[in-house]
Amino acid sequence: DAKTTQPPSMDCAEGRAANLPCNHSTISGNEYVYWYRQIHSQGPQYIIHGLKNNETNEMASLIITEDRKSSTLILPHATLRDTAVYYCIVRGTGNQFYFGTGTSLTVIP
């Protein structure tokens, strides 16, 4: 039960902003939006999470729409090392992360 919809793949030019969309139209009021990424053959890496306010950290920004039905992860200046599969996950107060198939981002030189 992934609860999210993401495009299967995206390309981004190196140095440009990468904007990764996620739809979560059935999200409920107490559910958070999490983003992880997985570089080939490595464990997933936590990026950022939020409830309803926009969030920013050293890795990325998370923009959540006012109705909370969609969000966008922004990598401000993509590098080749950002090539990975990006997972958008909605989770509530339980302890399970349901990883779907994510978006495969390719950063092009």
Added chain:
Amino acid sequence: SQTIHQWPATLVQPVGSPLSLECTVEGTSNPNLYWYRQAAGRGLQLLFYSVGIGQISSEVPQNLSASRPQDRQFILSSKKLLLSDSGFYLCAWSVRWGGEQYFGPGTRLTVT
């Protein structure tokens, strides 16, 4: 800082053989611990989680088992491996229930 270790990194085992994968966390106390499996080209499936020593919850019935003999040690085992047990096994930890989880480097298991 906290670190999570898994070993071995890769493993090739024949069908019917036993399995033991180990995960340890450093730099934190009483973490929540998790075992996930990722089949090729697919998302992660939660197998087990533990909120304390000796406390194991199973999410998916299967021929695998988990144990937590020490606070920061989590072990995934099987008495007899099946071909369908092949996959990428990931251990993760979190500070608190419902918090973000941090993953280890994974073990790639191939059952032949």
